[in-house]
Amino acid sequence: MNGLAYTRMTTSPEATKQLASTLAPYLHEGDVVVLSGDLGAGKTQFVQGVAAGLGVRDQVTSPTFNILLEYPEGRLPLRHFDLYRLEDEAELEDIGYFETIEGDGVSFVEWGEKFPSALPFSYLEISIMLDTDGNRHVRAQSCGDRARQLLFVWANDSKSRL
Numbered sequence: 001m002n003g004l005a006y007t008r009m010t011t012s013p014e015a016t017k018q019l020a021s022t023l024a025p026y027l028h029e030g031d032v033v034v035l036s037g038d039l040g041a042g043k044t045q046f047v048q049g050v051a052a053g054l055g056v057r058d059q060v061t062s063p064t065f066n067i068l069l070e071y072p073e074g075r076l077p078l079r080h081f082d083l084y085r086l087e088d089e090a091e092l093e094d095i096g097y098f099e100t101i102e103g104d105g106v107s108f109v110e111w112g113e114k115f116p117s118a119l120p121f122s123y124l125e126i127s128i129m130l131d132t133d134g135n136r137h138v139r140a141q142s143c144g145d146r147a148r149q150l151l152f153v154w155a156n157d158s159k160s161r162l
């Protein structure tokens, strides 16, 4: 089955968070979302919006130094990875990456595309591009059947206007 792709422009961090929060109701246990884009593109802002949509009250900060931060108190446990500082794919085992993404929560992985062979069978890719005016182009693309279904329902949510 072919993948789906949608792009939407956001002009403020709040708009990126708002867009991200509309994804939250459609997430299922085991879903994986890979976030790509330059440093400062807005990947962590996106995860903050998802967390708000899941009902996480704790402040969501960048896991750049911790690699993994977990937020168990929302509708589904949220696992937030940032693989930027990881140099070797073998380190993924050490941080429990595979058990975590196959586990009971939803996983958001910044820089997940760095290790393509470690990506799950199905995942949603969110790529955020900054243009010369400072606006963000948030592109959502599905890989595999589950992500396609997720993106389909999200894109048909009138509030998301994807």
Ligand code: ADP
Binding pocket: 010, 011, 012, 013, 014, 015, 016, 037, 038, 039, 040, 041, 042, 043, 044, 045, 046, 062, 110, 134, 135, 136
């Ligand atoms: P990343 O995780 O991709 O490195 P962050 O989400 O940590 O990036 O940071 C994005 C920065 O860009 C924040 O300081 C945020 O306030 C700013 N920003 C400006 N416009 C936007 C936008 N439209 N969407 C997201 N972030 C934006």
Ligand code: MG
Binding pocket: 043, 044, 062, 082, 110
């Ligand atoms: Mg980040």
